[in-house]
Amino acid sequence: MDGAAFDDRTVELMAFGEPRTDRIDFLYVLPFARDRALVEATSFAPAPPPRAALQAQLDDAVTACTGGRPVECVRREAGFIPMRAGDARRAATTGEPRWLRAGVAGGAARPSTGYAFQRIQRQSDLLAAALRARGAAPPAPPALDGPVTRGMDALFLKVLRRWPEAGPHLFRQLFAHAPADRLERFLSGSTASQDRLAVVGALPPTPFLRALLST
Numbered sequence: 001m002d003g004a005a006f007d008d009r010t011v012e013l014m015a016f017g018e019p020r021t022d023r024i025d026f027l028y029v030l031p032f033a034r035d036r037a038l039v040e041a042t043s044f045a046p047a048p049p050p051r052a053a054l055q056a057q058l059d060d061a062v063t064a065c066t067g068g069r070p071v072e073c074v075r076r077e078a079g080f081i082p083m084r085a086g087d088a089r090r091a092a093t094t095g096e097p098r099w100l101r102a103g104v105a106g107g108a109a110r111p112s113t114g115y116a117f118q119r120i121q122r123q124s125d126l127l128a129a130a131l132r133a134r135g136a137a138p139p140a141p142p143a144l145d146g147p148v149t150r151g152m153d154a155l156f157l158k159v160l161r162r163w164p165e166a167g168p169h170l171f172r173q174l175f176a177h178a179p180a181d182r183l184e185r186f187l188s189g190s191t192a193s194q195d196r197l198a199v200v201g202a203l204p205p206t207p208f209l210r211a212l213l214s215t
């Protein structure tokens with residue numbers, strides 16, 4: 001676009017929209033320069049939201065950044081990440097012993113965050129090592145998460161699914177009260193008890209206890 005619209009030293013991550021009962025909406029604004037940025041409209045939802053709803057969020061975000069000045073859209077993309085609790089490695093088997101799915105199709109996305117990029121590198125390394133050791137494809141990709149991580153992710157997703165309207169508040173509590181370094185490590189896959197406890201301690205216990213005690 002013509003002129004400055006973005007602060008190129010600041011990124012906006014998970015800027016939440018109004019609480020809703022059907023999904024949790026948020027935005028990312030990732031500037032590359034003062035006149036160029038990647039703007040993402042994102043939802044945590046049980047099914048992909050209508051394209052028009054995402055487009056409206058995107059249009060509003062761009063207008064808020066630019067004050068309605070004309071912009072050039074250089075590239076546009078859309079996608080979704082499966083955020084399933086449980087052992088996602090099942091998704092990786094194809095029924096054909098010589099073939100396994102890898103990456104997101106192979107269950108590499110972290111169920112609670114959708115983070116996949118670094119996990120895909122790790123899955124690829126583990127798969128290559130297993131292939132070298134066996135001389136044949138392993139029956140399933142190596143597990144990326146242990147049972148505690150899987151249990152915590154499943155509980156978190158259960159709370160978000162039951163009470164999406166509480167989602168923005170829960171995330172804000174997490175970002176406000178968990179020490180940034182511990183939260184960053186936890187989100188990047190740390191299994192250290194102190195990092196896990198920092199996250200648990202930052203969240204209000206009631207919805208998690210209610211979800212834990214309900215079916």
Ligand SMILES: Cc1cc2nc3c(=O)[nH]c(=O)nc-3n(C[C@H](O)[C@H](O)[C@H](O)COP(=O)(O)OP(=O)(O)OC[C@H]3O[C@@H](n4cnc5c(N)ncnc54)[C@H](O)[C@@H]3O)c2cc1C
Nearest residue numbers: 078079080081102103104105109114115116117118119120
């Ligand atoms: C909008 C969005 C933002 C994301 N942001 C992040 C992020 O910030 N951090 C992060 O860690 N992760 C993020 N992810 C998740 C993940 O890192 C990406 O989805 C990543 O691209 C997944 O890589 P992949 O190789 O598993 O799948 P893909 O990049 O989707 O590659 C799969 C390829 O296989 C091809 N293909 C599919 N079917 C067939 C077939 N039958 N025959 C041949 N080819 C086929 C497809 O065309 C595609 O090129 C994001 C995902 C999305 C959608």
